[in-house]
Amino acid sequence: MKKIWSSILVILTSLIAFTVSAESTSTADQYQLNLRKGATEISGQVYDLHMLMFFICVVIAVLVFGVMFWSMIFHRKSRGAQPANFHESVKVEIAWTIIPFIILVVMAFPAAKTLIAMEDPENSDVTVLVTGSQWKWHYKYMENDVEYYSVMATQQEQINNKFEKGHNYLLEVDRPLVIPTGKKVRFLVTSDDVIHSWWVPDFAVKKDANPGFINEAWANVIEPGVYRGQCAELCGKDHGFMPIVVIAKEPAEYEQWINAQEEVQRKAKEEEQRLLAMNMSMEELMSNGEQVYMRACAACHQPNGQGLPGVFPALVGSDMVLNDMAAHIDIVVNGKTGTAMQAFGKQLTMSELAAVITYERNAWGNDTGDMVQAKDINAVMTGQ
Amino acid sequence: MSTATTELDHDDHHHHAPSGIKRWLFTTNHKDIGTLYLWFAFIMFLTGGAMAMVIRAELFQPGLQIVDPNFFNQMTTVHGLIMVFGAVMPAFTGLANWLVPMMIGAPDMALPRMNNWSFWILPMAFTILLASLFMEGGGPAFGWTFYAPLSTTYSNDTTALFVFSVHIMGISSIMGAINVIVTIFNMRAPGMTWMKMPLFVWTWLITAFLLIAVMPVLAGAVTMVLTDKFFGTSFFNAAGGGDPVMFQHIFWFFGHPEVYIMILPAFGIISAIVPTFSRKKLFGYASMVYATTSIALLSFIVWAHHMFTTGMPVGAELFFMFATMLISVPTGVKVFNWVATMWRGSLSFEVPMLFALAFIVLFTIGGLSGLMLAITPVDFQYHDTYFVVAHFHYVLVTGAIFSIMAAVYYWLPKWTGKMFDVTLAKWHFWCSLISVNVLFFPMHFVGLAGMPRRIPDYALQFADFNKWISLGGFAFGLSQLIFLALLIKACRKHGEPVSDQVWEGAEGLEWEIPSPAPYHTFDTPPVIK
Numbered sequence: 033m034k035k036i037w038s039s040i041l042v043i044l045t046s047l048i049a050f051t052v053s054a055e056s057t058s059t060a061d062q063y064q065l066n067l068r069k070g071a072t073e074i075s076g077q078v079y080d081l082h083m084l085m086f087f088i089c090v091v092i093a094v095l096v097f098g099v100m101f102w103s104m105i106f107h108r109k110s111r112g113a114q115p116a117n118f119h120e121s122v123k124v125e126i127a128w129t130i131i132p133f134i135i136l137v138v139m140a141f142p143a144a145k146t147l148i149a150m151e152d153p154e155n156s157d158v159t160v161l162v163t164g165s166q167w168k169w170h171y172k173y174m175e176n177d178v179e180y181y182s183v184m185a186t187q188q189e190q191i192n193n194k195f196e197k198g199h200n201y202l203l204e205v206d207r208p209l210v211i212p213t214g215k216k217v218r219f220l221v222t223s224d225d226v227i228h229s230w231w232v233p234d235f236a237v238k239k240d241a242n243p244g245f246i247n248e249a250w251a252n253v254i255e256p257g258v259y260r261g262q263c264a265e266l267c268g269k270d271h272g273f274m275p276i277v278v279i280a281k282e283p284a285e286y287e288q289w290i291n292a293q294e295e296v297q298r299k300a301k302e303e304e305q306r307l308l309a310m311n312m313s314m315e316e317l318m319s320n321g322e323q324v325y326m327r328a329c330a331a332c333h334q335p336n337g338q339g340l341p342g343v344f345p346a347l348v349g350s351d352m353v354l355n356d357m358a359a360h361i362d363i364v365v366n367g368k369t370g371t372a373m374q375a376f377g378k379q380l381t382m383s384e385l386a387a388v389i390t391y392e393r394n395a396w397g398n399d400t401g402d403m404v405q406a407k408d409i410n411a412v413m414t415g416q
Numbered sequence: 417m418s419t420a421t422t423e424l425d426h427d428d429h430h431h432h433a434p435s436g437i438k439r440w441l442f443t444t445n446h447k448d449i450g451t452l453y454l455w456f457a458f459i460m461f462l463t464g465g466a467m468a469m470v471i472r473a474e475l476f477q478p479g480l481q482i483v484d485p486n487f488f489n490q491m492t493t494v495h496g497l498i499m500v501f502g503a504v505m506p507a508f509t510g511l512a513n514w515l516v517p518m519m520i521g522a523p524d525m526a527l528p529r530m531n532n533w534s535f536w537i538l539p540m541a542f543t544i545l546l547a548s549l550f551m552e553g554g555g556p557a558f559g560w561t562f563y564a565p566l567s568t569t570y571s572n573d574t575t576a577l578f579v580f581s582v583h584i585m586g587i588s589s590i591m592g593a594i595n596v597i598v599t600i601f602n603m604r605a606p607g608m609t610w611m612k613m614p615l616f617v618w619t620w621l622i623t624a625f626l627l628i629a630v631m632p633v634l635a636g637a638v639t640m641v642l643t644d645k646f647f648g649t650s651f652f653n654a655a656g657g658g659d660p661v662m663f664q665h666i667f668w669f670f671g672h673p674e675v676y677i678m679i680l681p682a683f684g685i686i687s688a689i690v691p692t693f694s695r696k697k698l699f700g701y702a703s704m705v706y707a708t709t710s711i712a713l714l715s716f717i718v719w720a721h722h723m724f725t726t727g728m729p730v731g732a733e734l735f736f737m738f739a740t741m742l743i744s745v746p747t748g749v750k751v752f753n754w755v756a757t758m759w760r761g762s763l764s765f766e767v768p769m770l771f772a773l774a775f776i777v778l779f780t781i782g783g784l785s786g787l788m789l790a791i792t793p794v795d796f797q798y799h800d801t802y803f804v805v806a807h808f809h810y811v812l813v814t815g816a817i818f819s820i821m822a823a824v825y826y827w828l829p830k831w832t833g834k835m836f837d838v839t840l841a842k843w844h845f846w847c848s849l850i851s852v853n854v855l856f857f858p859m860h861f862v863g864l865a866g867m868p869r870r871i872p873d874y875a876l877q878f879a880d881f882n883k884w885i886s887l888g889g890f891a892f893g894l895s896q897l898i899f900l901a902l903l904i905k906a907c908r909k910h911g912e913p914v915s916d917q918v919w920e921g922a923e924g925l926e927w928e929i930p931s932p933a934p935y936h937t938f939d940t941p942p943v944i945k
Contacts, residue, residue, distance in 0.1 A: 033467075048939060063863075064861070064865040065861045066864050066865075066882060067797055067860075067862065067864045068866075077793070077798060078793050078794055078796070080801070081791060081793055081794050082731070082788070082794045082797070085788045085794065086788070086792055089784040089785075089788060092784065093780065093781070093784060096752070096755060096780060097777060097780075098775075099755050099759065100755045100776065100777070103694075103755070103759050103760070103761065103763060104758070104763060104765075105772070107694075107758065107759065107760055107761055107762065107763055108762070108763045108764065108765075109762040109763055109764045110764070113761070113763070114762060115694065115695040115696040115760070115761045115762040115763045116696065116759075116761070117695035117696075117697075118699070118758040118759075118760075119696070119698065119700070119701070120699065120700050120701070120703075121700075122754070124700075125700055125703045125749065128748065128752045129745055129749060132744065132748045136742070136744065136745070139741065139791065140737070140738060140741065141893065143737065143791045143792065143793055143794075144734055144737075145634070146793040147730065147733060147734065147737070147792050147793045149731070150793055150796070151730040152692040166570075167558070174721070177912045190479070191479055191529075191873060192479065192480060192482055193480070193481065195878060196476060197479065198825055200875075201478065201875055201876050202478075202505060202873060202874065202875050203875050216654045221727075225565070225569075225570065226563075226565055226566040226569075226570050227563055227565070227660055228564065229725060229800060231800075232870070233797060233866045235794055236797055236799075237796070238725050238796045238797070238799060239660075239725060240725050240726045240727060242660055242661055242726065243565060243652060243660060244653075244654020244655060244659075244660070244726065245653055245659070245660075245661070245727070246728035247726075252894060261866070262866075262868050262871075263868070264725075264799065264800040264801070265563075265564070265725075265800060266557075266558065266559045266566065266567060266867045266870045267566065268487070268489075268557075268570060269485045269489065269557075269868060270483065270485060271485075271489075272868075272870075272873050272874070273485075273870060273873070273874050277528065284925040319693050322634070322762030330648060332530060332659050332707075340486060340553070340574065341553060342551070342552035342553020342554065343486060343553045343554070343571050344573050355913070370569055371569070371570075372569075372570050375591045
């Protein structure tokens with residue numbers, strides 16, 4: 033008898049030890065079984081709470097199943113067990129109501145404490161506005177003149193099994209969010225279209241991005257590093273393909289980076305104004321346009337311009353594309369409310385917009401011969 | 417007690433029972449309607465299961481192989497809708513139809529024509545829903561929870577069909593619930609007092625009240641989705657003064673009691689089976705009744721635990737965390753009572769008992785992960801990951817569905833008069849038990865490691881576990897074909913005849929009438945001691 037129990041105990045403890053030993057390497061590995069401790073003090077607290085809850089649940093399970101399996105082994109009819117007669121006891125019922133209640137109260141205290149700390153975004157040092165849209169993230173630094181879109185960088189060929197999949201398959205972006213370590217960084221989270229959810233497991237931050245409302249969250253990252261996450265709320269077709277990458281840098285390095293970015297973005301704006309005076313050739317427009325199309329439009333309208341019937345309209349043979357250039361520019365620049373068509377005016381530069389509209393009007397047999405130049409876009413945007 | 421069944425057999429000759437398809441179309445007999453519900457539920461279970469096979473085949477390895485993401489989303493959505501509204505709920509209604517009148521000594525359900533109607537609109541609802549999959553733009557692709565604005569502004573036009581079919585399902589459920597309540601209130605045999613009712617009757621009575629309370633809320637939610645999408649209202653659109661989070665409050669005010677609608681009847685089934693095969697009375701009958709009632713009442717004040725990440729004020733988060741934790745107390749009482757019933761009993765392990773024991777262990781695992789999910793700060797990490805998928809499949813598949821299988825094995829000999837094929841049944845049990853755990857247990861691990869739910873493709877570190885999960889899924893799917901074979905055999909009345917009591921140790925009115933149960937039972941009410 034003792035032997036059974038001791039062997040059950042050995043199996044259980046080794047299982048738990050296995051689970052715990054697999055904990056908390058900062059990068060995810062193949063056989064990760066558990067939550068990670070993460071990179072902030074809060075995520076550490078969350079991890080500890082998780083382990084506390086897990087152990088309490090294991091103890092409860094072992095006790096309940098222990099009694100149950102004891103009955104199954106020793107009170108079986110085939111061993112000649114005679115049924116007892118008892119079938120109620122108020123004392124026992126009260127005991128197994130009160131004791132679990134007390135255990136719950138004990139659990140509730142540390143949980144409430146951590147929760148209240150997590151929901152206190154006051155006194156932050158840096159604020160970033162995080163905006164989700166189908167299917168990319170936009171980051172805007174509130175204290176600096178820096179903002180940009182962050183799009184998944186994994187190639188379609190990897191997803192379609194034509195190329196070998198890279199190490200960070202589906203978890204890599206073109207432009208990661210950069211934040212300083214050792215500072216309280218506040219995230220204001222919102223959305224331009226459907227509900228998304230901004231989740232970085234290592235920060236224990238998961239906040240829904242609700243269109244028309246702004247949510248708050250915060251993180252104070254201890255160690256510099258690269259932290260990866262994903263959108264956690266079903267947001268349509270490419271929900272599985274909008275990862276989040278955050279790079280945490282030492283404050284001095286961060287300052288350097290943000291100042292450089294400010295400079296780069298200022299110069300880019302000047303360059304855009306300068307390009308307004310220049311006309312691009314058809315070849316240039318088409319080759320630039322194809323690149324922009326694949327990056328910004330193909331997810332819905334499909335690489336072949338055929339769209340998805342009943343979901344996303346086709347561009348091939350579309351009346352607007354073939355005949356109405358003003359409406360075409362307007363819908364690309366300003367989007368169409370009440371549909372999934374986004375306003376690309378703020379996502380792409382004017383020369384990119386010009387190129388992609390030209391591409392759409394001439395690719396896949398549309399062959400209108402129309403050319404759109406950056407200054408045409410500028411005219412629509414400035415309302416001339 | 418007496419049953420006066422010889423006269424009942426005789427009565428059948430005076431009954432102008434139509435035969436063939438008309439018998440089933442026009443039937444008002446609770447047993448026929450129960451059979452219809454159960455077969456319908458089983459067909460839907462196989463249909464929803466086929467969709468799960470598509471999902472698991474796509475997720476067998478990283479990359480997109482079989483379906484495109486848009487179709488993948490349709491599969492997850494329709495799989496959920498079919499399993500909840502087409503498989504689990506109709507199966508419980510079918511069991512209620514068969515068993516409630518036999519358990520309380522009533523000749524039939526109180527409203528037999530409504531009973532017919534509430535069944536026959538169900539196939540219409542699911543025909544509409546499934547047909548939308550083949551239309552331009554495809555079926556619903558916004559998850560069974562249809563969060564706005566993904567289901568409004570950003571959905572396709574077949575959303576109207578989705579709304580219509582959910583309305584019909586809701587009407588069917590409400591009619592079924594009214595029937596159960598009226599039957600139990602008015603048609604109990606003399607002497608069948610409230611506290612003598614079998615627990616299956618009690619749990620179904622409480623479930624029926626939950627249904628009447630929340631199905632109209634679901635109807636309201638889908639109607640608002642319809643008007644937001646097609647008629648220019650802005651219930652869930654901030655630009656028009658609405659709020660997308662309000663949708664979630666309304667949906668989960670329906671959705672959480674719905675969870676208990678799918679598990680309370682299971683509690684009743686387990687409370688019938690465990691005492692029979694322990695040859696010992698159920699421990700703590702009264703406390704079981706009170707615990708069921710408390711769970712039902714608490715289920716109305718915990719809905720927002722599905723919404724911790726939506727940005728609620730911290731006070732609301734604390735309230736919903738504490739209220740949710742509280743539900744584990746009455747749920748725990750139930751598990752303790754079942755274990756105490758087995759304690760010092762005289763146990764044997766016939767097939768219904770095997771499923772009931774698996775239910776107790778695996779449902780408890782699902783319950784404990786539910787307790788972990790209640791803890792708000794940690795829920796931020798679990799929410800919308802495979803950890804949640806593992807949790808609700810443990811309570812719904814190894815909970816609700818295992819209890820339904822246990823019930824079918826337990827009462828099938830009473831319905832057909834023949835013992836089912838025990839060898840096949842054991843194969844079904846062991847294959848299901850092993851594969852279901854290979855299927856759902858590793859989901860805890862990938863969820864904790866950070867895999868979001870509802871994605872058609874995943875990062876490489878999740879590849880190995882997903883392979884196992886898919887293999888478990890295929891095996892679980894195949895195992896159900898054993899069940900299909902067994903049921904076909906049973907319906908063709910193969911097998912050894914059984915006694916009236918069928919199982920040594922079974923107690924209750926349904927075990928005192930002949931096997932198979934005659935077409936009409938209790939035309940004269942039985943006498944209850």
